[in-house]
Amino acid sequence: MFDTRLEVTHLNAWYGQAQALFDVSLSVGAGELLVLQGLNGAGKSSLLQALIGIGPRVAGHIVWDGQRIDSWAAHRRAQAGLGFVAEDRRLFTGLSVRENLWIAARGPSKVAMARQFDRVLALFPVLGRLMDRPASQMSGGEQQMLAIARTLMSSPRMLLLDEPCEGIAPVLVQALREVLLQLRGEGLSLLVAEQNDILAAHADRVLVLTSGRLAPAA
Ligand SMILES: Nc1ncnc2c1ncn2[C@@H]1O[C@H](COP(=O)(O)OP(=O)(O)OP(=O)(O)O)[C@@H](O)[C@H]1O
Ligand SMILES: [Mg+2]
Numbered sequence: 001m002f003d004t005r006l007e008v009t010h011l012n013a014w015y016g017q018a019q020a021l022f023d024v025s026l027s028v029g030a031g032e033l034l035v036l037q038g039l040n041g042a043g044k045s046s047l048l049q050a051l052i053g054i055g056p057r058v059a060g061h062i063v064w065d066g067q068r069i070d071s072w073a074a075h076r077r078a079q080a081g082l083g084f085v086a087e088d089r090r091l092f093t094g095l096s097v098r099e100n101l102w103i104a105a106r107g108p109s110k111v112a113m114a115r116q117f118d119r120v121l122a123l124f125p126v127l128g129r130l131m132d133r134p135a136s137q138m139s140g141g142e143q144q145m146l147a148i149a150r151t152l153m154s155s156p157r158m159l160l161l162d163e164p165c166e167g168i169a170p171v172l173v174q175a176l177r178e179v180l181l182q183l184r185g186e187g188l189s190l191l192v193a194e195q196n197d198i199l200a201a202h203a204d205r206v207l208v209l210t211s212g213r214l215a216p217a218a
Helices: 045-054 072-077 097-103 108-121 138-151 169-186
Strands: 004-015 018-029 034-038 057-064 082-085 158-162 189-193 205-210 215-218
Touching: 004 045, 004 189, 004 205, 004 215, 018 189, 018 215, 034 045, 034 138, 034 169, 045 057, 045 072, 045 082, 045 158, 045 189, 082 138, 097 108, 097 138, 108 169, 108 189, 138 158, 158 169, 169 189
Parallel strands: 034 189, 034 205, 082 158, 158 189
Antiparallel strands: 004 018, 004 057, 205 215
């Protein structure tokens, strides 16, 4: 049904001697929303980080757009189109919304980047009203939107989001969900870790991690 973009097979991951992921296999297609659930400590963040190359030591195959990327450094995976938003968002809190967005801009030309800037603001109109505000003076939900918007400035073809709706006011959760579903409709692939059922209800597939092992949702 979906053209496969990301294919993970027999992925194992370790922090030192402690194994965090066991024989994880999954695929995500173009325009597919895959939700990853699991209890605290199940390995959700470890899996997302392993895929983008910042997490634990891994063994296994990670294939993106037909190329094996598991030995690639994180920046190369990002350049290849994998966008990641960490649970703690990692914004430049002293910089304004505008600065946070422009600092992340990647594109073939200034015109292309300006076009992407306009596109991202159209997705998140709330950011347009906060352009000159330092990120430190935004609500948790606004910061989450900025974190996603910033990642979108590099025009990724897949977004990996770690608990994007956690600790956000309901009205912003709803807005965020609408944006993510719109992006999916435009062909972006989404892999979202969450503990609640906010995006799971709209997912193409839900997978559950239990103590580092993957199982389809019951
Ligand atoms: N940097 C690290 N060093 C050592 N062990 C880690 C590290 N990060 C995570 N772990 C361990 O790996 C396992 C999986 O943790 P992970 O953070 O991936 O789970 P999670 O599903 O994201 O949990 P949460 O819902 O609390 O975010 C846990 O046993 C955790 O203690
Ligand atoms: Mg986590």
